[in-house]
Amino acid sequence: MHSISVKELTLNFGAVSVLKDLNLDVAEGEFIVLLGPSGCGKSTLLNCLAGLLDITDGEIWIKGKNVTWAEPSERGIGMVFQSYALYPQMTVRGNLSFGLKNARMPQAEIDKRVARAAEILQIGPLLDRKPGALSGGQRQRVAIGRALVRDVDVFLFDEPLSNLDAKLRSELRVEIKRLHSRLNNTMVYVTHDQIEALTLADRIAVMRGGIIQQLDAPQVIYNRPANLFVAGFIGSPAMNFLHGATVDGGRRFEAGGIGLSLEGYEGGAVGARPEVVLGLRPEHLEIVPGAEEGRTIPAVVELDEPMGADSLVWLKAGGAQMSVRVPVERRMARGAAVHLRVDMTKASLFDAATEQRI
Amino acid sequence: MLYGTLFIVCIYYILPLWVMVMTSLKGMPEIRVGNIFAPPVEITFEPWVKAWSEACTGLNCDGLSRGFWNSVRILVPSVILSIAVASVNGYALVNWRFKGADVFFTILIFGSFIPYQVMLYPIVILLREMGIYGTLSGLVLVHTIFGMPILTLLFRNYFSSLPEELFKAARVDGAGFWAIYFRIMLPMSMPIFVVAVILQVTGIWNDFLFGVVFTKPDIYPMTVQLNNIVNSVQGVKEYNVNMAATLLTGLVPLTIYFISGKLFVRGIAAGAVKG
Numbered sequence: 141m142h143s144i145s146v147k148e149l150t151l152n153f154g155a156v157s158v159l160k161d162l163n164l165d166v167a168e169g170e171f172i173v174l175l176g177p178s179g180c181g182k183s184t185l186l187n188c189l190a191g192l193l194d195i196t197d198g199e200i201w202i203k204g205k206n207v208t209w210a211e212p213s214e215r216g217i218g219m220v221f222q223s224y225a226l227y228p229q230m231t232v233r234g235n236l237s238f239g240l241k242n243a244r245m246p247q248a249e250i251d252k253r254v255a256r257a258a259e260i261l262q263i264g265p266l267l268d269r270k271p272g273a274l275s276g277g278q279r280q281r282v283a284i285g286r287a288l289v290r291d292v293d294v295f296l297f298d299e300p301l302s303n304l305d306a307k308l309r310s311e312l313r314v315e316i317k318r319l320h321s322r323l324n325n326t327m328v329y330v331t332h333d334q335i336e337a338l339t340l341a342d343r344i345a346v347m348r349g350g351i352i353q354q355l356d357a358p359q360v361i362y363n364r365p366a367n368l369f370v371a372g373f374i375g376s377p378a379m380n381f382l383h384g385a386t387v388d389g390g391r392r393f394e395a396g397g398i399g400l401s402l403e404g405y406e407g408g409a410v411g412a413r414p415e416v417v418l419g420l421r422p423e424h425l426e427i428v429p430g431a432e433e434g435r436t437i438p439a440v441v442e443l444d445e446p447m448g449a450d451s452l453v454w455l456k457a458g459g460a461q462m463s464v465r466v467p468v469e470r471r472m473a474r475g476a477a478v479h480l481r482v483d484m485t486k487a488s489l490f491d492a493a494t495e496q497r498i
Numbered sequence: 499m500l501y502g503t504l505f506i507v508c509i510y511y512i513l514p515l516w517v518m519v520m521t522s523l524k525g526m527p528e529i530r531v532g533n534i535f536a537p538p539v540e541i542t543f544e545p546w547v548k549a550w551s552e553a554c555t556g557l558n559c560d561g562l563s564r565g566f567w568n569s570v571r572i573l574v575p576s577v578i579l580s581i582a583v584a585s586v587n588g589y590a591l592v593n594w595r596f597k598g599a600d601v602f603f604t605i606l607i608f609g610s611f612i613p614y615q616v617m618l619y620p621i622v623i624l625l626r627e628m629g630i631y632g633t634l635s636g637l638v639l640v641h642t643i644f645g646m647p648i649l650t651l652l653f654r655n656y657f658s659s660l661p662e663e664l665f666k667a668a669r670v671d672g673a674g675f676w677a678i679y680f681r682i683m684l685p686m687s688m689p690i691f692v693v694a695v696i697l698q699v700t701g702i703w704n705d706f707l708f709g710v711v712f713t714k715p716d717i718y719p720m721t722v723q724l725n726n727i728v729n730s731v732q733g734v735k736e737y738n739v740n741m742a743a744t745l746l747t748g749l750v751p752l753t754i755y756f757i758s759g760k761l762f763v764r765g766i767a768a769g770a771v772k773g
C-alpha cells in the first residue's frame with residue numbers, strides 16, 4: 141500500500157493551470173523532496189495534499205483512503221510552514237495542544253503528547269513562552285512539534301528551513317533527518333535548496349511548470365538526469381554543456397573542432413544524431429597537460445575561483461564556457477593552454493530537440 | 499515660524515470652543531452685556547443643569563437627558579452589531595473565498611457610493627413593511643447596514659494583511675470557521691477593532707439625518723433633540739443653555755477619542771513589535 145498516492149492531479153487557478161495531470165506514489169516511510177524553481181507548483185502540490193486547496197481534477201489517496209475531498213484535519217497529516225505560522229497569542233504549549241483540543245482529546249493524553257514532542261525536539265523549557273520570545277530556530281522546532289503531537293503518518297514540510305541562517309539550517313536539517321529515522325513516517329518536503337534535497341531525500345521529484353520532470357533517488361538525479369532541465373538545475377556549479385553531433389554511427393561526439401570517443405558512455409549505442417548536447421559535471425573533468433586522442437578537449441584557462449575545500453577553474457573550450465573542479469592547492473595561470481580529460485562513463489548525452497537523455 | 503503657524507491654527511480651532519465653554523458658564527444678564535470672549539465674572543452651572551434636565555422640545559421638558567439615553571440605546575447595539583457582522587464578513591471574504599465572494603464584495607463597495615438621500619425613502623417603506631419603522635430597532639438596522647461597506651472593507655484589508663499560513667495551520671489543526679475566527683483571528687485584530695469602534699461611535703452618535711427620518715420625537719437621538727432645543731422659537735434665546743447642550747452632545751465622541759486614542763496607538767505599536 142502506498143502512503144500517498146496522487147492520481148492525475150490537475151489544479152487550475154482560474155484560467156492558469158498550475159498542476160497538470162500529476163501522478164506521484166510515495167511509499168510508506170519514504171522521504172520525498174519536491175525540488176524546483178520558484179513558481180513551479182511545489183507549494184501548490186503540498187497544499188493539495190494537505191487539503192488546503194480544492195483540486196480541479198484527479199484523486200488523492202492517503203493510507204489507502206480516498207481523501208480528495210476530506211478536511212485537512214481528517215487526512216492524517218501534519219504540516220510545517222515556511223513562516224512557522226505559530227499562533228502569536230498562545231504559548232508554545234497552547235500552540236502544540238490547539239489541534240488536539242479541537243479534536244476533543246482528553247487532557248491527560250494531550251499532556252502526554254506535548255511532553256513527548258517537547259522531549260524529542262528539546263523545547264521543554266520553552267513551553268510557557270509565547271512565540272514572540274523565541275528565536276527562529278526555536279520557532280521552527282515548535283512548528284515541527286505541532287505536526288509531531290498529531291501523531292500522524294504523513295508529514296508535509298513547505299520550505300521549513302528557508303527563513304533560517306546557514307548554520308541553523310544545516311543543524312535543523314540533520315535534526316529533521318534524525319527525526320525521520322526515529323519516527324519512520326512518510327515525509328513530503330518542499331525546498332529549492334539542492335543540498336537539502338540531496339542530503340535528505342530517499343527520492344527527489346524535480347518539478348517544472350507543474351510537471352514532475354524526474355522522480356528518482358538523489359544519486360540517479362545527479363548522475364543520470366533525465367533531461368536537460370534536470371541536468372542544468374541540479375548541481376552547483378552547473379553541468380557543462382557542449383552542443384554538437386554524434387558521428388561515426390554514434391561512436392564519436394563532435395563539436396567545434398573537438399572530437400571525443402563515446403566509448404564507455406553508459407547509454408550504450410546512441411546512433412548518429414545531428415544535434416545533441418553533451419553534459420559534463422565539473423568534477424568529472426580533469427586538467428591534464430597533454431592531448432590524448434579522443435579523450436581530451438583543448439582549453440584555455442580564464443579564471444580560477446578558490447572555494448575553500450576545492451577550487452573552480454573556468455575555461456574556454458570548444459567555443460563554450462566550462463568549469464572544472466580541482467584541488468585547491470592547484471593554482472592555474474590565466475591564459476594557460478591545457479587539456480581537459482573527459483570521463484565518458486559519467487557523461488550525459490541529450491537530444492537537443494527533445495531535450496531528453498539518450 | 500513653524501510654531502507661529504501652529505499657534506495660529508490652534509487658536510483658530512480653540513477659539514470657538516473657548517467661546518462656547520465661557521458662554522455656557524455665564525448667566526443670561528452677563529451674556530447680554532456682550533463680550534463673548536471674556537471669562538464669566540460669576541461662574542454658574544445653571545445652564546448645564548438646565549440643558550441636561552429641563553430644556554424643552556415640543557411638549558417634553560426633561561432636557562437633553564432623554565436624547566442622551568436614546569442615543570445610547572441606539573449606539574450600543576448598532577456599534578456591536580455592525581462591527582460583529584462586518585468583521586465576520588471581512589474574515590469570510592479573505593479566508594474562505596466562498597462562491598460569489600468577489601461579486602458580494604463588489605456589490606458592497608458599489609453600495610457605498612450610492613448617496614444616502616436616494617435610499618432614504620425606499621428604506622422607510624422597507625422598514626414600514628417590516629413593522630419596525632419609527633422604532634429603535636429600525637434605526638439600529640439602518641445604522642448597521644450603512645456601516646457595512648466601509649467596515650467590511652476595513653476588516654477585509656486588515657485580515658488579508660495577516661499571514662495566510664496561520665489560517666492554513668489552524669485548518670490543519672482542525673479548527674472550523676468560528677474557532678478560527680474567535681481563537682486565532684480575533685486576538686490578533688484588536689487594533690482594527692478599536693479603529694472600527696471609534697469610527698462607528700462617532701459616526702452614529704453624530705448622525706442626524708437617519709435619526710430624524712427613522713425615529714419619532716419620543717425616541718429622537720441626542721443630536722436631533724439638540725437641534726430642536728437650539729432652534730425652538732418660543733421665548734428668548736438662552737445662549738448659555740444652548741452652548742451647554744451642544745457641549746454635552748459633543749462630549750461622547752470626545753471621550754471616545756481620548757480613551758481609545760491611547761488604546762489605538764498602543765495597539766498599533768504592539769502589532770509592530772511582534773516578530
Ligand SMILES: Nc1ncnc2c1ncn2[C@@H]1O[C@H](COP(=O)(O)OP(=O)(O)OP(=O)(O)O)[C@@H](O)[C@H]1O
Pocket residue numbers: 153156158176177178179180181182183184185332
Ligand atoms: N491563489 C493563487 N491564484 C493564482 N495563481 C496562484 C495562486 N497561488 C499560486 N499561484 C501560481 O501558481 C504557481 C505555483 O505557485 P507555488 O506557490 O506552488 O510555487 P512554488 O513552487 O511553491 O514556488 P516557491 O518556491 O516560490 O514557493 C505560481 O506561478 C503562482 O503564481
Ligand SMILES: [Mg+2]
Pocket residue numbers: 182183184
Ligand atoms: Mg512555495
